[in-house]
Amino acid sequence: MNNKTQFVFMSDGLFEHLTETEAYIFSFVAYFACDAAKGKIFKRTTASLCKNLGYSSNTVRYAIESLINKSFLLRDTPPTRERKNLKYNYIEEVSHHLKIGSHEYAIKFSDWLSIMLDQLRKGTSKEFYKSHPAEISFFKVYVTALQAKSKTENWKRNQSRHLHKALALHGYLFNKGYWSEKHFNSHFSRSVSFLSAVFQWSPNTIRRLINTLKSLGLIKYKIDSRRILFQKVNMVEKMRHGYKQLISQLTSTHIKSTLPTLNKHISLSALQRPAPNAPPEEHAAFLAKMKAHQRV
DNA sequence: ATCGTGAAAAGCGCCCTAAG
DNA sequence: CTTAGGGCGCTTTTCACGAT
Incomplete structure (x- = not known):
């Protein structure tokens, strides 16, 4: 068993308010801070966040500051302790004490996440979801794939930046694909501009991400006039291969070969x-x- | 160990043009 | 008219190094 975080829960509404880095940090923090059993507080160090989410420490620190500024998180002052044990106090001081902030969406996200996690632990009850239609639907974003397995792996700079986005988009697509196959027995399609609006990323970024996902073998798609028909969305297995370059062109390969000339x-x-x-x-x-x- | 700083690298998005 | 995609400047992240 892997003791690292396998995935985090995100919602598409998150991206109306947060950048993808903030979304990763927030959803990870909220996983702990939404839970009454854990005292509705998150207590971990920057290093822990780095390790679990695959970010550098500077990135994590900056994102936490930004989330506090946006009222998505709230810094809780740790209780003053007697200095019996220096080592223990040191760890306590360095670890973040974070609670869910006052932002409307942050509270809503946290509340529904808590409800969903409860239901998951109890086992899914369809009756509950029928009587309490969820206001936020969550999708899993697999984050393990971004953790360096060894120091010999030489990743390109900023590779994780693109891959974090790619995995978030993948989580969304996998979720939508799963539901339309299960309940409508069909594939689903979205336009680039629609996805661009959901994630608040530019259309070019969406295209680059889709090409990256395709080259990694995570999705299979067809261009259906102005929409992308997603024929298959695979589970994340290997993300370590990375990618060679960013491509924003979505047209099929045989058309592409005639176009350059x-x-x-x-x-x-x-x-x-x-x-x-x-x-x-x-x-x-x-x-x-x-x-x-x-x-x- | 953690934190701060600066520079380099890489991605992102604006803007523009081509094409439908 | 709208949309796709390329180029280029700007922003962000990472890395390296030094201080605490």
Whole structure:
């Protein structure tokens, strides 16, 4: 058994308020802080958050500050203790004492997470969900995949940034795919702009993420006019391979092979020297383009 | 060990053009 | 008209190093 966190619960509504880093930190903290049995408080160190979520310490510290500023979290002053044991006090001082803040959505998220976790422990009762329709639906985001297994693994810088997003999007897609297959016996489709609105990421980012997920073998999709028809969303098994580059083009491969030649013709013809009386910026841009062209 | 700082690297998003 | 996708500047994260 792995004692590290396998996944965190997120909701799509989270992204209306939080960046993806904040969403990871908040959902992890909320998992503990929503629970009455745990005193509705989160007590762990920065290092613990780093280890479980695959972030650097600076990132974690900054995200916590930001979450407090957004009233999603509240710093609870630890009770003053007698200094009998120096080591114990030291750990207590360094660990964060965080509670759910006063933000409306943070409270709602925490309350429903608590209800859902209770139901999970008791075993699912359909009657309960029928009488208490959940205002927030959660999806699992697998975070274990982002923990470095050994120090020999040399990840690109900022790779985790992209992969954290990819895993969050994957959790969403997996959840939607599961439900539409189970209850509607069909695949589901979403447009890039829809996903862009849900996660508050730019359309280009969504496209890059979808390509990353595809190259990792986590999803299979088809372009259906303006929507992406997700034919298969797989469980996360291997994320360690990473990716080679970001691609924002969603068209199928055989169309892609014909496009580059076409594009080159267009860019060549578009590469016209500006008129003699054109502003200097235009000339500079032209030269930059020429240079870029020669490099290829 | 943790925290702060600065620089480099990489991703992200704005803006623009092409294409439908 | 809307949408897809490329280029480039800006922002964010990570890494390295030093102090406490």
